[in-house]
Amino acid sequence: QVQLVESGGGLVQAGGSLRLSCAASGGTFSNYGMGWFRQAPGKVREFVASIGWSGGRTKYANSVKGRFTIYRDNAKNTVYLQMDSLKPEDTAVYYCAANRKDGIYISISSYEFWGQGTQITVSS
16 A cells, blocks of 8 residues: 655745655555646645656646646656646645556546645735
8 A cells, every 4th residue: 555745835926836746655656657636725626637657648637738747756756746837726735646557547536545635825
């Protein structure tokens, strides 16, 4: 069973950038598909980005496409979310998630393991 710990959250002005990290332990990281989700106050948790085992396949929510980049370093057991051109509507708690399936998955139910979340606040 894998444990996930996110870091890199914080407060940033609109137009700025942040990079989130999600460190995994307790499993063979290269055998986990990884995803990022977010949940804004009063809203349901939503898909942000997903990446397959090798990192060769990725998928993004339309709302972040072209601004966010998901990538992974299997040697460091870490997945990243580079967030550029941030907007106030990106404000949310961001969660890292993992599943034992190769491929791209966008539904919450496809993921077995979750981190505790990290807060991103984008000021206007």
